[in-house]
């Protein structure tokens with residue numbers, strides 16, 4: 001996610017941190033780099049200009065020049081300005097005091113409206129224990145209604161049927177009535193998109209908006225479209241009272257122009273970001289954490305939150321106890337950890353949130369670690385006997401062949417797994433000797 005942008009800003013940060021003194025010259029150099037990074041990210045020119053002038057003004061201020069570590073202080077300025085650019089504080093989803101909270105989902109075709117409807121419904125259900133209903137007012141594409149039905153079922157939320165021969169207004173009225181009678185907390189209304197903005201679509205959505213009076217009117221837009229995404233958002237915002245934006249496909253967006261400028265151009269907050277095709281690929285949008293990720297400093301806060309949500313506390317405690325008792329780390333623990341990692345958004349999601357240096361180190365240590373290879377690792381461990389998992393050192397040639405056959409892999413892969421396991425085991429030993437602190441100290445600067 002945002003790889004190019006992060007790389008460029010990472011370089012700026014690295015250069016700055018090394019500066020013991022700041023001169024007008026190196027501030028100018030830094031500003032030139034930042035300007036290039038933003039333009040390459042496809043951020044609109046007026047936004048870039050304003051950003052640069054704000055950073056410049058603050059760089060020459062006392063806070064930076066008078067600081068003992070001016071480079072560091074300047075990184076702080078850039079981080080704060082990036083955060084401001086993306087809206088400052090995060091803005092939560094609004095739920096009506098009088099349920100159902102009606103959420104109108106609008107946007108162009110292919111933006112990810114239907115997928116996002118299911119994602120957000122799932123999010124509300126799982127994180128906030130809400131009872132959620134969805135309905136499709138897209139009467140132009142029969143497949144759209146079917147699609148919403150399918151993804152709603154996958155998300156574990158309820159779906160209100162509609163059909164292409166109905167009018168959107170009638171569908172919405174029936175769904176609201178049903179949601180009220182069945183005490184739903186939230187009703188998502190998915191609307192028809194078009195390939196481009198047209199008057200008929202806008203009129204229909206405006207009428208629907210006036211009729212259903214949603215608490216949230218969310219504009220769903222594909223982040224990969226860069227400035228086009230921002231321009232479409234601007235047009236929608238001028239015609240409809242949007243309450244928020246959801247940027248989709250941020251996982252595939254290397255440049256980040258939409259994330260950086262849509263807030264500034266539309267004045268509307270980004271509330272969520274789609275970060276994967278799967279239904280749990282949705283994150284709340286926190287400008288501050290995003291700024292930190294862009295600057296290569298990672299997003300440890302989100303990582304910790306995810307860990308807290310996913311880690312089974314009893315298991316974690318049992319694990320810690322075992323380690324303390326000096327009872328080594330075995331293949332059962334290894335498998336457990338692979339499972340935990342998969343739950344936490346998989347490898348790509350994890351690496352995205354680590355500070356750049358750690359992320360690179362993890363990639364180098366693990367070789368080509370990805371979600372597919374994690375599944376294979378699990379498969380290999382599943383083919384082992386309990387005795388082998390508890391005492392991997394008994395796994396010699398004959399056992400290796402049997403395990404490989406059982407898992408449908410080559411013997412080399414079993415060897416590789418045993419190697420990886422050994423590395424992890426070594427790392428675990430270091431952790432328990434306070435190696436983590438040493439590692440962190442080594443990384444600073």
Ligand code: GDP
Pocket residue numbers: 107108109110111112113114115116193248249250251252273274275276277281
């Ligand atoms: P709609 O026409 O606006 O309803 O769009 P869809 O919900 O059908 O989504 C269009 C395509 O985008 C589908 O293939 C989705 O799987 C994909 N998609 C949606 N959101 C994301 C996302 O956050 N990341 C990725 N990688 N793909 C997404």
